[in-house]
Amino acid sequence: MTFTRREFNRGVLTLAGLGAMGLGSRALAARTDELNILCWEGYNTDDVLGPFREAHAGATVRAESGTSDPDMVNKLRAGEIKVWDLINLNQPWARARLYPEGLIKPLEKERFMPYFEKMAQGFANPPYPLAFADNGDLIGMPQRYGPFSFVVNTDKISREMAEDQGWKLFLDPAMKDRYGILTYDNWNIIHMCLTGDQNPFAPLEGDGLETFRATAGQIFGGAKLLSDDLVAMNTALINGEIDAYFTGGTYTASPARLDGLTNIRGITPKSGPLDGKGGVVWIELTSAVNNPDPSPLAEDFLEFVQAPEICKAVGFAEGTYNPVAQMGNPEVFALWDEEELDAIQWDSLEEEMARSVQYDVVTSYDELYTIYNAAKRA
Amino acid sequence: MDRLNARLGYLTALPITALLLLSFVAPLVVVAAFSIMPQKVFSLAHLPDFSAYGEILRQGYWRSLIWSLGMAIAATAILFVISWPLAFAMAKVYRRFTLVLTVGVVMTLFVSENIRLFGWVLTLMKGGLIEGYLRSWGFAGFDGLLYNVPVIVFGLVYVYFPFMLFPLAQGIAMVPDDAREAAVDLGASRWQLLREVELPLAAPGIVIGCLLCFVLSAGAIAESKLLGGQAVIVMGDEVETAFTYGQNWPLGAALAMVLIAIIGAVALFSVSRVDLDAMFGGRK
Numbered sequence: 001m002t003f004t005r006r007e008f009n010r011g012v013l014t015l016a017g018l019g020a021m022g023l024g025s026r027a028l029a030a031r032t033d034e035l036n037i038l039c040w041e042g043y044n045t046d047d048v049l050g051p052f053r054e055a056h057a058g059a060t061v062r063a064e065s066g067t068s069d070p071d072m073v074n075k076l077r078a079g080e081i082k083v084w085d086l087i088n089l090n091q092p093w094a095r096a097r098l099y100p101e102g103l104i105k106p107l108e109k110e111r112f113m114p115y116f117e118k119m120a121q122g123f124a125n126p127p128y129p130l131a132f133a134d135n136g137d138l139i140g141m142p143q144r145y146g147p148f149s150f151v152v153n154t155d156k157i158s159r160e161m162a163e164d165q166g167w168k169l170f171l172d173p174a175m176k177d178r179y180g181i182l183t184y185d186n187w188n189i190i191h192m193c194l195t196g197d198q199n200p201f202a203p204l205e206g207d208g209l210e211t212f213r214a215t216a217g218q219i220f221g222g223a224k225l226l227s228d229d230l231v232a233m234n235t236a237l238i239n240g241e242i243d244a245y246f247t248g249g250t251y252t253a254s255p256a257r258l259d260g261l262t263n264i265r266g267i268t269p270k271s272g273p274l275d276g277k278g279g280v281v282w283i284e285l286t287s288a289v290n291n292p293d294p295s296p297l298a299e300d301f302l303e304f305v306q307a308p309e310i311c312k313a314v315g316f317a318e319g320t321y322n323p324v325a326q327m328g329n330p331e332v333f334a335l336w337d338e339e340e341l342d343a344i345q346w347d348s349l350e351e352e353m354a355r356s357v358q359y360d361v362v363t364s365y366d367e368l369y370t371i372y373n374a375a376k377r378a
Numbered sequence: 379m380d381r382l383n384a385r386l387g388y389l390t391a392l393p394i395t396a397l398l399l400l401s402f403v404a405p406l407v408v409v410a411a412f413s414i415m416p417q418k419v420f421s422l423a424h425l426p427d428f429s430a431y432g433e434i435l436r437q438g439y440w441r442s443l444i445w446s447l448g449m450a451i452a453a454t455a456i457l458f459v460i461s462w463p464l465a466f467a468m469a470k471v472y473r474r475f476t477l478v479l480t481v482g483v484v485m486t487l488f489v490s491e492n493i494r495l496f497g498w499v500l501t502l503m504k505g506g507l508i509e510g511y512l513r514s515w516g517f518a519g520f521d522g523l524l525y526n527v528p529v530i531v532f533g534l535v536y537v538y539f540p541f542m543l544f545p546l547a548q549g550i551a552m553v554p555d556d557a558r559e560a561a562v563d564l565g566a567s568r569w570q571l572l573r574e575v576e577l578p579l580a581a582p583g584i585v586i587g588c589l590l591c592f593v594l595s596a597g598a599i600a601e602s603k604l605l606g607g608q609a610v611i612v613m614g615d616e617v618e619t620a621f622t623y624g625q626n627w628p629l630g631a632a633l634a635m636v637l638i639a640i641i642g643a644v645a646l647f648s649v650s651r652v653d654l655d656a657m658f659g660g661r662k
Binding site for chain 1: 418420437438439441442496499500503504505506521522524525603604607608609611616619621622623624625
C-alpha cells in the first residue's frame, strides 16, 4: 500500500479540524458551573476540593499549583486571565503587580469583612491592612502565613545562638561551606539586605548597592550548595552536609519537623535593621481574578475555605505545613494536635511574628536583582 | 510536465507547511520579537531596541553560556564513547537480548527525570547509599559526592543515555557486514576498520545521537539544580529566572535566542554533512 503526501495532509488536516472543534465547544460552554484556581500547593488537594465538589455537584472545579509567585503572575499576564477565577499568592505580588495591572478585582466587602473578626491577632481588629489596596479596596483574603528567615539544625547550632547572632551567622568565617542557600531569589535579596544591615523596602543606591554587592558576594562565596528545592535543602541539613540554610522558615522546616526531626528549626533573629526587627513574615492572599467571563463559584469558594475543617486542610496540606490566620478562632485551633502544633513551631510563633516585619515590595528590586544574579553566577 | 509536477509538489506540501509554521515557527518568532523589546515590558507593542542583548554582554551571562555548552560537549563525548560498544553489540552481536536491553533502557524513561535524579541524590549524598555503607563498613566517611561540576556531567550522561544509544545502534545497523568483512579481508586493522568503514557509514546515526544529546544537555536545568547544587549556573536556569523572578521577559527571550542561535547553527551544520535520508529509509 502506498501512502501519498496528499493522503497524509488530508489526515493531518482532519485531526487539526477535530482538535479545533473540541477547543471551540469548550470556549462556548457556560462558566456558571466551572471554577479554576491557580494557587500554592494546599488549595489543590482533595481534602479541600473534595467537599467543595460535593457541595456543588455538577460543577467542574480544577486547581493548579504554581511553582513561584512570579510564575503565577506571568500566567495571568500572558493571557490566562480568561482561564483562572481565583489566584493565591504572597500579598506583595497581589498589591504591587496584579491589582495595579487590573489582573485581579476587589472583593465584596459586605460579604467578606465579617470573616476578619474571628482571625488571629494581627489579622483582626483592625483587619489585616495589606489585604487592602491603597484606595481601600479589599483585594484578597489572608489565610496561610509564617515567619521566613533562615533554618538551622539545632544539634549543630543552638536556637539561642542562631537567634542572637541573627543574619551575621552567615558572615562568620567558621560557617564557610557549612550552609546552603534556598534560591527563592526575591527572598534571598530581602535577606541579604538584612544581613548587610540594610532596609530592603527602602530605596538603595550608590554606597547602598555596593554594600549589597559585598554581602551577596560573601554569602554566595561561603555557600556549599544552592537549590530552589526545599526537600533537597532539608535533606542536606538532615544528613549533615550543611548545618543551616539561608532563606527558610516554618514553611520549609515543617515537613522535616512533622517527621520527628524537630532539630530542624526555622529561626527568626532577635534583632535587625528594620526598627530593631530582623525577621520577615509572608502572608498569602487569595484574590478573585478579573476574568472577563467570571465564575460565580469564585467567591463561594473563598467563603468555603473559611470553614474550620477546610482551614485545617489548607494549613495541613501535603508538602508543607503552615499556621492559618483563622486559628484565632478556637473552633479552628482545636483541630490541631500537639505534634502538628510543634511542626509549625507554635510555641514560638507569636514572638517570631513580633520580631518580624511584613514581606513587602523591594523598592530597588531591579538593581539589586542584577547584582544578586551576577554574584550568584560568579 | 516537469514544471507542473514541481508546482503540484509545493501545493500539496502547503497545508502541512502552514501547520508546521504555526506550531513550530510562530512561538519562536514571538520569543525573537520579545528579545528586541525594551527591558521589563510585557507586550510586543513597543519600539524595538537591543538593550537585552547588551545586558547579556554587560552582566557576564557568557559565563553561563560557556558552562552549558562546555558541559554539553563533555557529556556528548562521554556518551558517544560509552554508548558505542553497547550500540555495536545491540546492532551486530546480541540477537534477542537487544529487545530486552531496549525495553530495559526505555523503561527508565517512564519515570520522571527529577525523580530519577533525586534517586541519585540519595545515592551520592553524605550518609547516602555509597558514603553511608562505606562508613558503616569501617571506612573513613567523606563529604558526599554531590554539588560539583563532574556530578552535573554525570547526571547529563545518565539522563540522556537512551538518546545516544538508540540512534547509534540504528547507525551501526546500517554498516553492511559485507563491507566490514571485505575491509578485514583486504588487511584492514581494527582501528582502520573503525575509522574508515564503521564511523563513516554509521555517520547519520552518530550525528543524530550527538545532536540530540548536545541540544538536550545544553538546555538542561535539573541536573545542575538537583545534583550540582548549582555549583555553576546553567543557561536554562538564567532563562527561567529572567522570566520569573527577574520579571524581565525581553532578557529571558534574548538569552533563549542566543542559545537557540548557537544550537541551531550546530544542528544545521551537522545535518548538512550527512545523508539522513539513508537512515530514515528514503531515497538512496
